[in-house]
Amino acid sequence: MAAELGIFSLILAFVLSLSQAFFGLAGAWRNKPAWMSVARPAVTGQFVFVAMAFACLVYCFVNDDFSVLYVARNSNSHLPLFYKVAALWGAHEGSLLLWIMILSIWSVAVAAFSRHLPVTFSSRVLGVMGLISGGFMLFTLWTSSPFLRLIPAASDGADLNPVLQDFALAIHPPMLYTGYVGFSVAFAFAIAAMLEGRLDQAWAKWTRPWTIFAWLFQTIGIALGSWWAYYELGWGGWGFWDPVENASGMPWLVGTALIHSLSVTEKRGIFKSWTLLLAIFAFSLSLVGTFLVRSGVLVSVHSFATDPTRGLYILAFLVLTIGGSLTLYAWRAPKLYAPGGFELFSREFFLLVNNVLLVGVAGLVLWGTLSPLVYELLGIGKISVGPPVFALMFLVPMLPLMVFLAIGMHSAWRRGKLTATARPLWWLLALAVALALAVQGLVFGKFHWVGLIGFSFGLWIIFSALLEPLRRLRQKQTLTAAVLGMCIAHFGVGMFAIGASGVESYKIEKDVALKPGGSYSIAGYDFKFVNAANVRGPNYDAVEALVDVTRDGRTVAILKPQKRHFWVQQTDNSHAAISVNWARDLFVAMGNPLGDDAWSMRIQYKPLVRYIWLGAMVMAIGGCVAATDRRYRVKVPAGAPQMAGAPPDADPKPGLA
Amino acid sequence: MWKFLLPFVAFVALVVLFAFGLNPKRDIHALPSPLIGKAAPQFTLSDVLDPSRTVSNASLKGQVYVLNVWGTWCGECRVEHPQLLAIAQTHVVPIIGLVYLDQRDKAAQWLEELGNPYQAVAFDSDGRTAINWGVYGAPETFLVDGKGRIIYKFISPMTQDVWDREFLPRIAAARRDGA
Numbered sequence A: 001m002a003a004e005l006g007i008f009s010l011i012l013a014f015v016l017s018l019s020q021a022f023f024g025l026a027g028a029w030r031n032k033p034a035w036m037s038v039a040r041p042a043v044t045g046q047f048v049f050v051a052m053a054f055a056c057l058v059y060c061f062v063n064d065d066f067s068v069l070y071v072a073r074n075s076n077s078h079l080p081l082f083y084k085v086a087a088l089w090g091a092h093e094g095s096l097l098l099w100i101m102i103l104s105i106w107s108v109a110v111a112a113f114s115r116h117l118p119v120t121f122s123s124r125v126l127g128v129m130g131l132i133s134g135g136f137m138l139f140t141l142w143t144s145s146p147f148l149r150l151i152p153a154a155s156d157g158a159d160l161n162p163v164l165q166d167f168a169l170a171i172h173p174p175m176l177y178t179g180y181v182g183f184s185v186a187f188a189f190a191i192a193a194m195l196e197g198r199l200d201q202a203w204a205k206w207t208r209p210w211t212i213f214a215w216l217f218q219t220i221g222i223a224l225g226s227w228w229a230y231y232e233l234g235w236g237g238w239g240f241w242d243p244v245e246n247a248s249g250m251p252w253l254v255g256t257a258l259i260h261s262l263s264v265t266e267k268r269g270i271f272k273s274w275t276l277l278l279a280i281f282a283f284s285l286s287l288v289g290t291f292l293v294r295s296g297v298l299v300s301v302h303s304f305a306t307d308p309t310r311g312l313y314i315l316a317f318l319v320l321t322i323g324g325s326l327t328l329y330a331w332r333a334p335k336l337y338a339p340g341g342f343e344l345f346s347r348e349f350f351l352l353v354n355n356v357l358l359v360g361v362a363g364l365v366l367w368g369t370l371s372p373l374v375y376e377l378l379g380i381g382k383i384s385v386g387p388p389v390f391a392l393m394f395l396v397p398m399l400p401l402m403v404f405l406a407i408g409m410h411s412a413w414r415r416g417k418l419t420a421t422a423r424p425l426w427w428l429l430a431l432a433v434a435l436a437l438a439v440q441g442l443v444f445g446k447f448h449w450v451g452l453i454g455f456s457f458g459l460w461i462i463f464s465a466l467l468e469p470l471r472r473l474r475q476k477q478t479l480t481a482a483v484l485g486m487c488i489a490h491f492g493v494g495m496f497a498i499g500a501s502g503v504e505s506y507k508i509e510k511d512v513a514l515k516p517g518g519s520y521s522i523a524g525y526d527f528k529f530v531n532a533a534n535v536r537g538p539n540y541d542a543v544e545a546l547v548d549v550t551r552d553g554r555t556v557a558i559l560k561p562q563k564r565h566f567w568v569q570q571t572d573n574s575h576a577a578i579s580v581n582w583a584r585d586l587f588v589a590m591g592n593p594l595g596d597d598a599w600s601m602r603i604q605y606k607p608l609v610r611y612i613w614l615g616a617m618v619m620a621i622g623g624c625v626a627a628t629d630r631r632y633r634v635k636v637p638a639g640a641p642q643m644a645g646a647p648p649d650a651d652p653k654p655g656l657a
Numbered sequence B: 001m002w003k004f005l006l007p008f009v010a011f012v013a014l015v016v017l018f019a020f021g022l023n024p025k026r027d028i029h030a031l032p033s034p035l036i037g038k039a040a041p042q043f044t045l046s047d048v049l050d051p052s053r054t055v056s057n058a059s060l061k062g063q064v065y066v067l068n069v070w071g072t073w074c075g076e077c078r079v080e081h082p083q084l085l086a087i088a089q090t091h092v093v094p095i096i097g098l099v100y101l102d103q104r105d106k107a108a109q110w111l112e113e114l115g116n117p118y119q120a121v122a123f124d125s126d127g128r129t130a131i132n133w134g135v136y137g138a139p140e141t142f143l144v145d146g147k148g149r150i151i152y153k154f155i156s157p158m159t160q161d162v163w164d165r166e167f168l169p170r171i172a173a174a175r176r177d178g179a
Helices: A001-032 A033-062 A068-076 A083-087 A094-115 A119-142 A169-198 A199-230 A243-268 A272-295 A310-335 A347-377 A389-407 A424-443 A449-474 A481-506 A611-629 B002-022 B077-087 B104-114 B128-132 B160-178
Strands: A507-515 A519-522 A527-538 A539-549 A554-560 A562-566 A569-574 A577-582 A586-596 A598-607 B044-047 B054-056 B065-070 B095-100 B122-124 B142-144 B152-153
Touching: A001 A033, A001 A119, A001 A169, A001 A539, A033 A068, A033 A083, A033 A094, A033 A243, A033 A449, A068 A094, A083 A094, A083 A169, A094 A119, A094 A169, A094 A562, A119 A169, A119 A310, A169 A199, A169 A243, A169 A272, A169 A310, A199 A243, A199 A272, A199 A562, A243 A347, A272 A310, A272 A347, A272 B002, A272 B142, A347 B002, A389 A424, A389 A449, A424 A449, A424 B128, A449 A481, A481 A598, A481 A611, A507 A519, A507 A527, A507 B104, A519 A586, A527 A586, A527 A598, A539 A586, A539 B122, A569 A586, A577 B104, A598 B104, B044 B077, B054 B122, B077 B095, B077 B104, B077 B160, B122 B128, B142 B160, B152 B160
Parallel strands: B065 B095, B095 B122
Antiparallel strands: A507 A598, A519 A527, A527 A539, A539 A554, A539 A562, A562 A569, A577 A586, A586 A598, B044 B054, B044 B122, B065 B142, B142 B152
């Protein structure tokens, strides 16, 4: 019954999303207030019915309703309750429903917080969001319903893929989708602005907090995915080249560029068409990612089961949304040109460099992801042409980005000179390099180029991010949330640089064969394999090794890695054990039994690896602080020039746009 | 203002690419190689799993063998791997691996994780052997006859169909001629 109720709710939600789109867009076009007033209630109704459909599917999972095909394929009666709920988004159909659920939450939020915007503008925003919701609902209903019945019902389910039975991965998709889908808000704002034919600084001010929120969720989502890959895939890497990973990376890069470009549009009223384009790109790349993951066009370690109809549908959807918005862009963007100059090494210049580099990296990633397909199209065959130089392609633009970041934070708007706060910057760079060298010599005892560059610039960015808050603190001045958030986020970038370069320079990974009683040493730590015992989990059996880690004879950690065998899917899964502290991770994962009680084990020493994810979390916190700045909450009449929070040297004529 | 049309034009190119990717008849195909019928280039390289051992195709003279070129950086190689394992199970012909432009520990881990269909895997760290063999990329699979000549080359992941249709008859013919 729940399944039928679910599909019925989804159909109603679909109809409501169409009316949201029609009355929102047509109402604004014909300027009919009565029509436009329908958009907001339609959003609420749509949300209620999507939530009901979602609740129905949760109900089916929690109650082990194996007469529902999707539940039978992705759950099992022995699965712990938490994973029964998380299994909902463990495969294609359910994750689409999650996508729709999140989109409708964003829609309701936009509807609730857009009452102070001009009515035609907010109607258009809601209309565009209705079109996107409708497109995804039709996709779900037509090709990918999670509510199909299985007759006769299965006696038990096929279980959730063991690799996905993990806390971080269970919450990874909702976070990531919240980010992906959140960019639809910036997209809708951009389309609405182009339809209105008017884009001023107020527009950038409305758009920016939404974009930052979407961006911060995506940051958390990507960090969770990386953390999961690190300990769950069992080999201790923190990121790797895979179409699905890339799919989430590209919108993030463009979204980061968008946040920065929006700040220029907000403060100076320039970069308008560029900001619009980035807003379109960020969401378009989210859609392209969806297409790549679900169409089977590219091979990925974790793509969904594929079906050509689905690929075709998403492609058609891409053509309508992206193609439509880019056509609109080509038509309307030329009219939005605003004059406004800036000097070399002004704030605008640094932000432009940031944009060019970030978009450049995103372009390289897109090329790297699609190049196998291009080679195939050109008739060279379905091959990879060489080991990816992507790490290099990624790092080369990132270096200037870090340098410009450290300096650019202290640049002035319009004029090409640094603020007084920036004076200590150069000796701080010297200090950072000296510290980096000292850490390399004294702690790691080995020189490494990547480490030197990463530590130096990472520390420099951290110092640079602290300058402004410290100065204000000393002079007892207040700091706006926007500036504080920026400093926090950039502090996180520095942490990330230190973590990533540290682990890449000084990690030690060894595959060893150990018998009970045997031991192996890396980086001064002695790993002793004490014994192995059989243990039982809720839905698996496992062999658990006891590994005693000592340093200079003192016990540092007792690690218990497991090799799990899941009953239903009959698959093995290595569950790593990790000892964590502020300076390093010690990582043990079990490989295969080698006979005679011996086991192959992967032992790793990962210095500073935590700072990769901590850095990402700090970036997200920074975003959260910045997005709650007072000037984003103050209700201003539409179109009024914005002075609140503007720097003292702001454009004397802010209404120029 | 043509420059505002550029994003749209780029997007059209992307759509063409995606439409091609979705084409169900999108086919894998063999490229002609100028090396077909010629003597296979000689190589003597270290064994990827045991650097102290060497792998050379000189020792295979008189045997029909398959040389499969791969790398851990190659996604399609992961796709064809189960097929190679299945082929190795039939013991029709020895499969020699050539892993190129790769890292030894990564390749070893790949084999441990996914299984090892190869009689031996030669480690071509700088890719020179692959260049000698006219390798475009990975995966590629060569068939070499008893006289040491390359008689067939297949680009793209191996499939059962390709194996049955293209490789097995040629292997049988090569053995007949060689006898």
